[in-house]
Amino acid sequence: MRRVRPYRLARPSWCVPVIAYLLVFFVIPLIANLLRSRPVDAAIGGGPFFYYVKLLTDPYYAGVLLETTKVALITTFVCLLVGYPVAYFMVRFAGRWNALIVFCVVAPLLTSIIMRTFGWRVLLARRGVLNAWLLDWGLITRPFELADQPIAVYIGLVHVLVPFMVLSINAVLQGIDVQLEDSARVLGAGRLRTFWHVTLPLSVDGIATGCILVFVLTNGSFLTMLLLGGGRITTLSLLIYQQFSTTQDVGFAAAMGNVLMLVALLGFLLQFRLLRRRGVKP
Amino acid sequence: MKRPSLPVALLFGYMALFLLFIMLPIAVVVVVSFSSSSYIVFPMPGLSWRWYRHIVEYRPFMTSLATSIELALASATLGALLSVPAALALARSRHKLAGLLANLLLAPISVPAIVLGFALLYFLSALSLGLSFTSLLIAHTVAAIPYVVRTVLATYRAVPSDLEESASILGASRGQILLHVTLPLVRPGVFAGAMFAVLTSLDNLPLSYFFGSATTNTLPVVMLSYMENQFDPSIAAISTVQMLIALATLLLLDRVYGIERLTAV
Numbered sequence: 002m003r004r005v006r007p008y009r010l011a012r013p014s015w016c017v018p019v020i021a022y023l024l025v026f027f028v029i030p031l032i033a034n035l036l037r038s039r040p041v042d043a044a045i046g047g048g049p050f051f052y053y054v055k056l057l058t059d060p061y062y063a064g065v066l067l068e069t070t071k072v073a074l075i076t077t078f079v080c081l082l083v084g085y086p087v088a089y090f091m092v093r094f095a096g097r098w099n100a101l102i103v104f105c106v107v108a109p110l111l112t113s114i115i116m117r118t119f120g121w122r123v124l125l126a127r128r129g130v131l132n133a134w135l136l137d138w139g140l141i142t143r144p145f146e147l148a149d150q151p152i153a154v155y156i157g158l159v160h161v162l163v164p165f166m167v168l169s170i171n172a173v174l175q176g177i178d179v180q181l182e183d184s185a186r187v188l189g190a191g192r193l194r195t196f197w198h199v200t201l202p203l204s205v206d207g208i209a210t211g212c213i214l215v216f217v218l219t220n221g222s223f224l225t226m227l228l229l230g231g232g233r234i235t236t237l238s239l240l241i242y243q244q245f246s247t248t249q250d251v252g253f254a255a256a257m258g259n260v261l262m263l264v265a266l267l268g269f270l271l272q273f274r275l276l277r278r279r280g281v282k283p
Numbered sequence: 284m285k286r287p288s289l290p291v292a293l294l295f296g297y298m299a300l301f302l303l304f305i306m307l308p309i310a311v312v313v314v315v316s317f318s319s320s321s322y323i324v325f326p327m328p329g330l331s332w333r334w335y336r337h338i339v340e341y342r343p344f345m346t347s348l349a350t351s352i353e354l355a356l357a358s359a360t361l362g363a364l365l366s367v368p369a370a371l372a373l374a375r376s377r378h379k380l381a382g383l384l385a386n387l388l389l390a391p392i393s394v395p396a397i398v399l400g401f402a403l404l405y406f407l408s409a410l411s412l413g414l415s416f417t418s419l420l421i422a423h424t425v426a427a428i429p430y431v432v433r434t435v436l437a438t439y440r441a442v443p444s445d446l447e448e449s450a451s452i453l454g455a456s457r458g459q460i461l462l463h464v465t466l467p468l469v470r471p472g473v474f475a476g477a478m479f480a481v482l483t484s485l486d487n488l489p490l491s492y493f494f495g496s497a498t499t500n501t502l503p504v505v506m507l508s509y510m511e512n513q514f515d516p517s518i519a520a521i522s523t524v525q526m527l528i529a530l531a532t533l534l535l536l537d538r539v540y541g542i543e544r545l546t547a548v
Contacts, residue, residue, distance in 0.1 A: 008448035009375050010457060010465055015368035016384060019428060022365055027391055027399075027425050030406035034398070037405065083301070090298050094291070105302050111529035112309055113486045115506050116522035120308025122514075123315055123323055130311060160308065192290050221395030224488060228510065238397050238489075245401065245493070258398040269393040273386065 031262065038256035052256035066260075069236040072226075073219040076158045080215045081208065083159060084166035088207070089200070091167070092174040106164045114161060118228045121157050122148055125229075149231025157225040162218055166211040173207025174200075209275055217268040220261055237261055309526070316519035323516060334520040344521050347505040352528070354419055354491075354501060355484035359477040361420065362427030367473055370435035371465065375444065385436065392429040396489035399425065404493040414496035422494065423484045430483065431476035438472025439465075471539055478536045482529055 039049040056062045087106070095102050109117060124130045125147035132144035147153055177200065185195040223239040230239075237257055244254040315323055319331035338344045369388060373381050391399065400422060407418045446468065450460045466473075488503035495504045502525065510518055 008444040008451060010447050010460055011368060011372035011375070013372055013376065013378070015372040019365040019369040019388060019432075020384065023387060023391070023425065023428065026403065026406075026421050028387075030402040031394070031399070033406055034402040086294060086297055087301050090294055094294065102298075102302070105305055107533070108530075109305055109309060111482060111533055112312075112526045113503060113506075113522060114488070115503055115510070115518070116312050116526065117308050119510070119518055119522060120310075120312040123311050123519075124308060126323070128324055160304065163305075192288065217393065217395075221397060221489070223397065224507075238395060241397055241401065242489075242492070251405070254401060258395075258401050261395050261398050265393050265395055265398075269390070 034255050034262075035259060038252055038259055040252055052253050053260075055253070056256060056260065065235050065237060065240055068234065069220060069238075072154070072158070072234060072236055073216050075155060076162060076219045077212050077216045079155065079159050080163045080166040081212060084163045084211065085170055085208070087163075088167045088170035088174055089196075091171055092177075093179075106167050109160070110164055114222075114224050115228075117161060118157055118225055121153060121160070121229060125153050125156070148229065149233065151230065151234050153229040153231075154226055154234050157229045158219060158222065161222070161225060162215045165214050165218065169211030169214060170204060170207040173204050173210070177203045206275055210272060213268045213272050213275075217265050220264055312519045313523050313526075315516050316523045318516045318519075321515060323514065334516045335524075337517045338521045338524070341517065343500070343505045343509075344502070344517075347500045347502045348521070348524075350416070350499055351485055351502040354416070354423055355481040357420055358423035358427045358484050359431075359480040361424045362480050363431045363473055363477050365424070366428050366431040366476070367435055367469070370432045371439060371469070373432075374436050374439040385432070388432040389429045391425050396426070396487055397492075400490045400493045414494050414499070416499050418494045419491060419499065419501070422490050423487065426483060426487060426490060427477075427480035430479040431473065434472040434476035434479070435469055436472075438469045438475075442468045474539050475536060478532055482532060485525065485529065 038052055040051045056066065087102075091099055091102050122129070126132070127144050127146050127148070129148070131147065132141075135141045136144065181199055181203070182195050185199045186192070190198065220236070221238055223236065223242045226234050226236055226239045227242070238261060241254050241257050241261075244250050244257070315327070316334055317330045317332070318327045319329040319333060320327060366388065369384075373385050373388075403418070403422050403425075404413075407413060407421065412418045412421070447460050447464050450464050455463070486503060488501075488507060491501040491504050492507075495501070502521070506518060506521060
């Protein structure tokens with residue numbers, strides 16, 4: 002039988018308004034940002050890549066780049082460790098509790114990042130909840146400082162970003178046939194061995210998607226570092242924020258933004274390839 | 284009943300810890316918002332509504348909350364008006380360019396908001412729009428488009444083309460089909476996408492930050508500058524109000540779209 006072309010209501014021209022809108026207010030501004038990262042004053046010397054060279058060679062800025070990467074890698078890894086068991090539980094064990102768990106995972110996304118960061122400040126502060134409890138239970142003798150420490154930034158970041166990891170992995174786990182696991186069990190593999198040799202390899206796509214997402218989102222966030230880091234962790238996006246609000250070095254801020262863009266773009270391309278491999282249309 | 288094996292029991296315990304981890308910071312903020320103390324101490328000396336009275340009396344909170352809600356609704360609406368026709372066209376297209384265009388429409392999600400905000404600020408200033416509600420609306424609409432495109436594409440792809448074809452054979456005009464067949468079929472997708480856009484817009488500080496002015500500011504920007512000066516429970520109170528607004532939106536979303544479908548990212 003000849004395959005009949007499905008009926009099409011919409012004409013290609015229906016795409017024109019939104020494409021025009023994004024060209025003007027999305028593509029062109031980002032291209033203009035590329036041009037803005039050239040030094041205006043030719044007297045500075047160093048050519049069009051002056052700011053990028055500064056970013057890579059100046060010890061302070063190179064350190065910031067390194068710290069940005071470190072923070073993103075650690076956050077991604079911890080999110081994976083924390084999130085995977087949750088996604089697995091939701092698919093295999095939650096049953097009728099699934100809706101409740103979905104709610105608990107999605108609900109934080111509804112609260113502002115400021116609210117969640119504020120909550121962690123209240124919990125972690127010297128006179129905060131955590132210290133009060135630990136003192137009450139006699140586990141510690143004097144309160145210790147948790148806020149304004151790198152550990153607070155990591156806790157805050159994982160709390161904000163782990164839902165994205167859980168949802169990405171959960172989506173892939175849902176598609177894995179339970180019978181594959183059952184077969185492994187029937188053939189004598191234990192629960193852990195089944196997980197390690199069957200489930201985990203099959204969910205690699207979800208792990209990759211979640212990791213790319215969390216990595217890129219960590220690079221873009223600065224509120225957590227600003228409100229929980231106490232100045233101890235400076236990343237690229239925090240620096241852009243500070244450059245804008247204090248020194249107003251536009252060219253340099255633009256250059257830093259472009260570096261962040263590049264990382265995000267690479268993540269996006271990777272993700273697109275993964276999706277295509279899975280045979281999912283974007 | 285069979286006793287669960289040790290790994291499974293551990294997994295259940297772990298889930299309890301995880302849910303505590305997720306919910307504790309949020310619950311703490313809600314509790315603090317009812318504190319009667321002027322600063323944040325534990326245990327709290329007593330309960331009161333004073334911080335809710337304070338945020339109602341503190342003008343910048345209320346005006347910026349109104350601006351945020353207005354902005355979220357306007358940008359989601361504008362985003363939907365732009366995105367829905369395009370998503371309908373792209374969902375059934377087999378043209379080589381269709382995939383590429385769909386990617387362009389989804390791309391704003393992947394760009395760090397602080398970079399987009401920064402780039403747009405200088406671009407719009409050159410157009411002498413600068414710090415204004417219009418600039419905010421333009422920026423937040425860019426961010427809204429991917430959410431609507433994504434949900435409408437998914438919804439429309441799941442709809443068989445037979446329904447529209449039957450209507451066409453029975454003599455309905457394109458306009459009639461669009462109005463009476465297609466739009467009602469994709470309405471849940473449109474609505475869900477717009478809701479996502481609203482929720483993201485309400486909390487999009489990096490995008491709004493650059494366009495804030497004395498007259499027009501969104502709530503997160505005002506909250507941040509308030510927090511830089513004082514650390515009192517009024518931030519907890521306004522956060523709780525904002526959460527309740529978002530929660531109401533989610534419940535609406537659940538009734539229209541089904542909350543479990545949200546996990547299909």
